[in-house]
Amino acid sequence: MSLIHVRNLSKHFKVLNRREGLGGALRDLFSGDYRTVEAVADISFDIEAGEIVGYIGPNGAGKSTTIKMMTGILKPMGGLIEINGLPPYENRIRQAQIMGVVFGQRTQLWWDLPVIESFKILKEIYKVDQKTFDEHMGMFNELAGLKQLYSQQVRTLSLGQRMLCDITASFLHNPQVVFLDEPTIGLDVSVKAKMRSIIKELNQTRNTTIILTTHDLGDVEALCNRIIIIDKGKLLYDGDIKKVNALFGAYRTLKLQVDNFNETTLQTLNEKLTERFGTGHGIVVGESEEFWTDVTIDQARTPLSDVLNHVMTNFPVSDVRIVEISMENVVRKVYDGALS
Amino acid sequence: MKGYLAVMRGSIMVGVVYRFGFIFSIIGNVIYLGVAYYLWKSIYRHADVIRGLTFNETFLYVALGSAIFILLKTYMDWIMNYEIREGSIATYLIKPIDFGLYMLFTSFGSVLMNLAAITIPTLLMLLFVFKVDFTLGPGLLIFPLSLFMAFLISFYFDYFVGLLCFYSESVWGISTVKDIVVTVFSGALIPLQFFPDAMQRILLWLPFQAVYHTPLMMVTRPDQGWEVFLPMLLVQLFWTVALFIATRMFYNQAIKVLRVSGG
Numbered sequence: 040m041s042l043i044h045v046r047n048l049s050k051h052f053k054v055l056n057r058r059e060g061l062g063g064a065l066r067d068l069f070s071g072d073y074r075t076v077e078a079v080a081d082i083s084f085d086i087e088a089g090e091i092v093g094y095i096g097p098n099g100a101g102k103s104t105t106i107k108m109m110t111g112i113l114k115p116m117g118g119l120i121e122i123n124g125l126p127p128y129e130n131r132i133r134q135a136q137i138m139g140v141v142f143g144q145r146t147q148l149w150w151d152l153p154v155i156e157s158f159k160i161l162k163e164i165y166k167v168d169q170k171t172f173d174e175h176m177g178m179f180n181e182l183a184g185l186k187q188l189y190s191q192q193v194r195t196l197s198l199g200q201r202m203l204c205d206i207t208a209s210f211l212h213n214p215q216v217v218f219l220d221e222p223t224i225g226l227d228v229s230v231k232a233k234m235r236s237i238i239k240e241l242n243q244t245r246n247t248t249i250i251l252t253t254h255d256l257g258d259v260e261a262l263c264n265r266i267i268i269i270d271k272g273k274l275l276y277d278g279d280i281k282k283v284n285a286l287f288g289a290y291r292t293l294k295l296q297v298d299n300f301n302e303t304t305l306q307t308l309n310e311k312l313t314e315r316f317g318t319g320h321g322i323v324v325g326e327s328e329e330f331w332t333d334v335t336i337d338q339a340r341t342p343l344s345d346v347l348n349h350v351m352t353n354f355p356v357s358d359v360r361i362v363e364i365s366m367e368n369v370v371r372k373v374y375d376g377a378l379s
Numbered sequence: 380m381k382g383y384l385a386v387m388r389g390s391i392m393v394g395v396v397y398r399f400g401f402i403f404s405i406i407g408n409v410i411y412l413g414v415a416y417y418l419w420k421s422i423y424r425h426a427d428v429i430r431g432l433t434f435n436e437t438f439l440y441v442a443l444g445s446a447i448f449i450l451l452k453t454y455m456d457w458i459m460n461y462e463i464r465e466g467s468i469a470t471y472l473i474k475p476i477d478f479g480l481y482m483l484f485t486s487f488g489s490v491l492m493n494l495a496a497i498t499i500p501t502l503l504m505l506l507f508v509f510k511v512d513f514t515l516g517p518g519l520l521i522f523p524l525s526l527f528m529a530f531l532i533s534f535y536f537d538y539f540v541g542l543l544c545f546y547s548e549s550v551w552g553i554s555t556v557k558d559i560v561v562t563v564f565s566g567a568l569i570p571l572q573f574f575p576d577a578m579q580r581i582l583l584w585l586p587f588q589a590v591y592h593t594p595l596m597m598v599t600r601p602d603q604g605w606e607v608f609l610p611m612l613l614v615q616l617f618w619t620v621a622l623f624i625a626t627r628m629f630y631n632q633a634i635k636v637l638r639v640s641g642g
Contacts, residue, residue, distance in 0.1 A: 052638060112472045114635055135475035147470040151393045163385035164474055192396075 040124065041085040042216060042248055043109070047118035049272075050079045050104055078104040080272040081118070088215065091242050091249045093263035093280070095256075097367050101272040102252040106218050109250070110140050123215065136165065139209035143221035146205055148193045154204055155189040158211065165212035172211070179207045182237050199230035206234065210241055216248040217241075223255050235261045254366055268373060275373050283369070290368075291343050293334040295350065296358035300330050308332065308354065315349050316341055335364075382476055383484040390488025394496075401496040404449060408501055415441050416509060430572040437570055439511050440599045444567045444591050446501040447526070451533040451590070453489040455482055456557070459541025460550040468637070479538065479630055486534050516601020518608055525594040528615045533590045535622035536561060542626065545633035566592035586618040 056072045057063065079101040086092055096102050107113040109120055111127035111134055120126055127134040140147070148157040162172050180186045183203045188196065196204065202222060209217055219238070223231045239262060242249050251262060259266055259280070266283055268276040276283065297304055309324045312334070316322060323335045334350070336343050343361070350356060416438060423434040432440070459482065462468045471478055505511050540557050544550050562568050565587040571579055582588050593611045596603070 107469065110473050112469050113637065131472065132475045132477065135473055138473070140473040142469065145467050145470060147473065149389055149393065151396045152389060156389060156392060160382075160385040160389045161474075164382035164476055166382070 042088040042123060043084075043086040043250075044121040045085070045105075045109070045119070046083045048079055048082045048105065048108065048115055048120060049077075049117040050101075050108060050113065050115055052076045052078055077272050079108070079115075082269065082272070082274045083118075084267055084274070084277050086248060086250070088248050089242070089246045090265060091238075091251065091263050093259040093266040094250055094252045094269070095254075095259060095266060095366065095369075096269040096275075097370055098254075100270045102269065103220055104272075105269075106140075106220050106250070106252060110138055110218055111135065136212065137215045139212070139214040139217040141202075141205050141209045141217070141219045141222050143202065143219075143224040146193065146201055147208060148201070148204060150194050151192060153190050153192055154185070154196070157193060157204075158208065161208055161211050167212050171213070175211055175213075176207075179210075182240065183207065183233065199226050202226060202230070202234065203237075206237060210245075210247070213245060214247065216250065219249060219251045219253075221253055222251070223253060223258050231255070231257070238262060256363060256366065256369070268370065270370050270374075275370065290364040291336050291338060292362045292364065293336060293343065293347060293350070294360040294362060295332045295334065295354070295356050296330055297332055298355035298357050300332075305332060308334070308350075311353055312346070312349070316346070322346065383480055386476075386481055387484040387488040387491075390485045391492050394489055394492030398496070404497050405500055408445060408449060408497065409504065411445055412442055412501075412504070412509065415445070430570075432570060432572055435512055436599050438509070439505075439513075440566070440570045440595050441568075442501075442505050442509070442511070443595055443598060446498050446505075447529065447591055447594065448562070448567050449501070450490060450493045450498045451530055452493070453486040453534070453537070455486045455534065455537040456540040456550060456554045458485075459538070460544045460554070463541075463544040463637075464549070478634075479627060482538055482541070483531075483534055486537070487530070490530055513598075514601040517604060518597035518601055521608060521612065522594055522597040525597050525612060525615060528612075528619045529590045529594050531619045532586055532615070532622060533561075535619075535626050536586075536590075538626050539622070539629065542629050542633045545636055561587050561590065564588065565590045566595060570595075584614065586622065589615040589618050 052075070053073045054076050055067065055070060056074055057067055058070075082101075082105065094102055094105065104113065108115050109122065109127060111131040114128045120128070122134060123137060125134060127138075148154065149160065158172075158176065161167075167175075176185075183206075185203060185207060188200055188204065193201065193204070206219075206222065209219075222238075223234055226234065235258060238249060238251075241247055242262075249262075251258065253259060263280055265278065266276070266280050267274065268283075297308075305324055305326055312322050312324065322337070322341060325333045325335070334346065336346055347359070351359075419434060419438050419441065423429065423437070427433060429437070459468075462471070471481060474481075506513070536557060540550055540554050543553055547553070564582055564585060567590075571582060571588060571592045574582060583592075593615050596611065597608060600607075
C-alpha cells in the first residue's frame with residue numbers, strides 16, 4: 040500500500056460572473072449568474088514513502104487545490120485521497136499529526152511573537168517531547184543557522200529567513216509527509232540553494248516523503264526523481280524526471296540585443312548559425328520583445344558556450360541574457376506530444 | 380490540552396506586544412465613566428430610588444458593565460473575518476487541533492490580558508476615584524463562575540459571526556448589528572430593570588442578558604439570595620451549552636463551503 044493514494048480526485052468551484060464597473064457591481068448584488076470552474080478533474084496517482092515528487096504546472100493549474108485537499112483543508116467533491124490509509128478530510132486532526140505543510144505565500148508562525156515562541160507553541164500542539172525538540176532545533180541550527188534569529192519577531196524577518204523558519208516548523212514533529220507549496224517563491228539564488236540542500240538532507244536522513252510544488256524548474260531538477268505535471272486541473276504527465284529533463288533541463292534561451300536591428304537580422308543570424316553548426320543543430324531563432332532576439336538552444340546537441348562565442352564574434356551584440364525555459368513552455372511541449 | 384494552553388500563552392504574549400493599545404482603552408474608559416457618572420447623577424436628582432435601584436447601585440451596574448464590556452472584547456469575529464478572507468485560516472487547519480477550541484483559547488488569552496491591563500485599573504478607579512460602595516454579599520462568591528460563563532457566551536456570539544464569513548466573506552454589517560443587539564439587550568448600556576416589564580420578562584430568557592446582566596446582578600445586589608441567583612446561573616449554563624453545541628454544528632456545515640484562494 041502506497042503512502043499517498045489519490046484516485047479520480049476532483050473539485051470545482053462556483054464563481055459568480057462579476058460584471059464590470061460600479062453599475063455592474065450593483066447588478067451583481069442580485070445576480071445568480073454562476074459559472075463552474077473545474078479546479079481539479081479526475082486526477083490519480085500514488086506516492087511511496089521516501090519519494091520527493093515535483094508537482095508542477097502553470098499558474099491556476101490546480102496544484103494548490105490538490106495540496107489543500109491532501110492536507111485536509113478542502114473537501115474533495117469526487118474521488119478519493121488516502122494518506123497512510125486514511126482520508127485526510129474526515130480525520131483532519133489525526134492526519135495533521137503525520138503531515139507538515141509549508142505555504143510559500145503565508146506563514147504558519149505567530150507573526151507578532153519572537154521566532155522561538157512559535158516553535159515552543161508548535162512543540163506543545165504537536166506533542167513533541169523536549170529531547171526530540173532539542174535535537175531537531177540543534178540540527179536546524181546547524182543546517183540553516185537560525186539561532187541568532189530566535190529573539191526576533193517573525194514579522195521583522197526577511198522572506199528567506201522566514202521561509203527557513205517555516206520549513207523548520209513543518210518538520211518539527213517529524214512528519215511522514217511534508218507538502219511544500221512554492222517554498223522558494225521570491226527567494227534569491229543563495230537562499231534557494233540552502234533551502235534545496237536542507238530539503239534533500241531531511242528527505243535522506245529521515246526518509247520523509249516530500250511533495251513539492253514550484254514554478255522554479257531549478258528546484259525540480261535539484262530535488263525530484265519524479266514529477267507530476269498538471270494543467271487546467273488535468274494530469275498531463277506522471278513519471279521519471281529524466282524523460283522530462285530532456286525537455287527543460289537541456290534547453291536554454293539565449294536572449295540577444297543586436298545593434299542596428301532590422302528585418303533581415305533574424306534571417307542572417309539563422310543563416311550564420313546554420314552555416315557554422317549545420318542543420319539538426321537544435322537551434323531555433325525567433326523574435327521576442329522589441330529589439331531582442333531569442334535563440335533557443337538544445338544543449339544536448341550544441342553547447343551553449345559555442346553558440347554564444349560564435350554569435351559574439353560575428354554579430355554586433357550589445358546585451359546578452361541566458362534564460363531557463365519557462366514552466367509554460369514545458370507544458371506547451373508536453374501538449375505537443377514531446378513525452379509520448 | 381497543553382497545546383491549547385500554549386496557544387493561550389501565545390495570545391497573552393501578543394497582547395503584551397501591543398501594550399500601547401491598553402493605555403488608550405483606559406483613557407477611553409475613564410471618559411465613559413465620567414459621562415455615565417454625571418448622566419445618572421442628573422437622572423437621580425429628583426428620586427433616591429428608580430425601579431428599585433439606588434444611584435449607587437445603578438452607577439456600579441453601568442460602570443462594571445463597561446468594565447466587563449472591555450474585558451470580553453477580543454474582536455474574534457473581526458480576526459476570523461480577516462483570516463478567512465485572506466486565506467490564512469489554512470495555517471490553522473493544517474495543525475492537529477480543534478479550530479473552535481483554538482479560537483476559544485486565543486480569545487481567553489486576550490481576556491486575561493484585558494483583565495490585568497484594563498479591568499483591574501478600572502475597578503481601582505471605581506473604588507478610589509468615584510468612591511462607589513461595594514457591599515460583599517453571597518453573589519460575590521459565584522461572580523467569577525458567572526463571569527466565566529459570560530465570557531463563553533460572548534465568545535460564542537463572536538465565533539458564530541466569524542463562522543458566517545465562510546458564507547458571506549464580509550462581516551462588517553453583521554458584526555455591527557451583533558454588537559448593538561448585545562449591548563442594548565444585555566444591560567451593558569442601561570440596567571435591564573429600566574426596560575418595560577413585559578420586555579424584561581422576554582429579555583431574561585435570551586442569551587444576551589447572560590453576558591452582562593447576570594454577573595452584574597451578583598455584585599450589585601448583595602441583598603439578594605440564592606433563590607434569585609441560582610435560576611439565573613442555570614439560564615446562563617443553558618445558553619453556554621446550547622451555544623457551544625450550536626456553533627459546533629454550524630462549524631461542521633460551514634467548513635464544507637470553505638474556499639482558500641490563492642497561494
